[in-house]
Amino acid sequence: MTVQAPIPVIVNGAAGKMGREVIKAIAQADDMTLIGAIDRNPSLTGQDVGEVAGCGALEIPILPDMEATCAMAAQEKQLPVMVDFTHPKSVYENVRAAIAYGVRPVVGTTGLSDQQLQDLADFADKASTGCLVIPNFSIGMVLLQQAAIQASKYFDHVEILELHHDQKADAPSGTAIKTAQMLAELGKSFNPPKVTETETIAGARGGLADENIRIHSIRLPGLIAHQEVMFGAPGQVYTLRHDTSDRVCYMPGVLLAIRAVIQLKSLVYGLEKIL
Template structure:
C-alpha cells in the first residue's frame, strides 16, 4: 500500500499510557500512517513519539499544539483521524476542534456528559464528519455488555462494580455508565425496593444510574481496568466480569474504529455500533 493510500492518524495524548499503545499499534498497521503526536507533557515535547512509546524511532515529534497538527491532517489526500486519549477536562474541546477541521475523531477519553455528547453529535452531523466515542475499546467488554442485555430479560436485580487504577480522573468509568445506559434501555426498572435503605456513611451504596441501577467505583494501584455486572435472584447470583491485564488489549478495537470512522458521516457512541 502506498503512503498516500494509508489513513493519516494523529494521536492526542501520545505520551500517556494509552497514547503510547496507540502510537505502537498505528505505526505497525500497514493501512495507517502516524502523521502526528500531541501531548501537553513538557517532559516529552519534541521527543520522537516512537522512542517515547518504546517502539523505535518514527521521526514523528511530540508537539503540544493540537491545532497545528490538525491543520497538517487536513492537507492529506485521505481525510485524517484523531485518536484522543487525554483528560476529561479537555476532551470536549479536542473533539470539537477536530470536527471543525474535518478530522474524524476516535475518542477513548471518558468523562463527557450526555449534553456534551449530544452537542458533538449535532456538530458532526452538520459537518458531515464521522466520529466514534467509545467508553471502552475492548472486544471482551462489548461481549460482556451483550451478555448482560440477555441476562436482564430474566433478572430484575443488578449492580455494577468497576475497578480502575488510582490515576483515573473520572468516576464512575465511562464503561460502567454505558453499561447502565444499555441496561436501562431494555425498558424495565431494576432493583425493586424491599426495605427503606439508610446509608450510615454517605456513598456506601454507590451512585444510582438510570432505572435504579447502582454503580460502585474502586480506585487502587495495581489495577488497570476491570468491571463486574452482578445479577441476583432467589437462590442464585450470575456474575459477568472482564479483566484487563494489558492495555494492548484495547488496540484491536482502536484500529477497528479508525478504519470504520472514515466511512461515517455522523457521530457514533459505542464500539458495538460499528462491529
C-alpha cells in the first residue's frame, strides 16, 4: 500500500485572525505539513508561527516575502498549496505570483473583480495549475445559498443583508456577491418595481447587483460574519440566516479546499463546486 506524502502548505497572511486559525488547523491535520508562513507585519518577522498562532512551536519562521517563499518551494520541487487570507489590494498579485511558481492557491481573501477573476482563470489554465477562490469556507453558508436557490423559484422579491466586523476592508462581502450571482444565474429578474423610488440619502437602498437584487452591508465591532437572504411575498417573509460565532467554523472548508486543489488544473470559484 502506497502512503501518500503530506500536502505541503504555505499560509499567506499567517498572523491575521484567519491565518492563525489556518495555521492551527494545518498543524492538526495528519495529511498536511506546514512549510511556510508569510506575513508583512515587520514586528513578527522571524517569530515561530506556531507560537504566534497559539498552538506551540512549529519551527516555521514568519517571513515577509511571499514570492521568495514560493520560489524556494518551487526550487525544492514541493509544489505546495498556498492559502491566502491577506487584503483585497494585494490578493490578485499574490495569486498570480503563486501560479507563476507552480504553487496552487486556495484563496479566502475577497475583493477580486470579475475581470481579475477572469485573468487569473486564464493564467491558471495556461499554467495547468489548480486554483480555488472561495468567498466563504463555511459549509453552513453553502447550505444557505442552496436553500436560497430553491426559495427563489417561489418568491419574486429578495434582498441580501450582510454584517461583518469593522476591520473588513471590502463591501459588500464576497459571500453576498456570490449569493446574488447564484440567484441571478437562474435567469429570473427579481423585485419588480411597485413605485418610483427616491433615495433621500444616497445608498439607503443598498447596492444593486444583477437582476435587480439589492445588497446591504453593515460593519460593526462585535460582529464576525453574518448573512441574511430575505424573500418577501404578500402576507409572508421567508428569511434565511447564517451566523458565525468563531472563525474555527471555516476550517473544515479550508482543509477540504487544500485537499481538492491539488487535483485541479484550472481555477474553480466557490466551495459548492468541490463539495
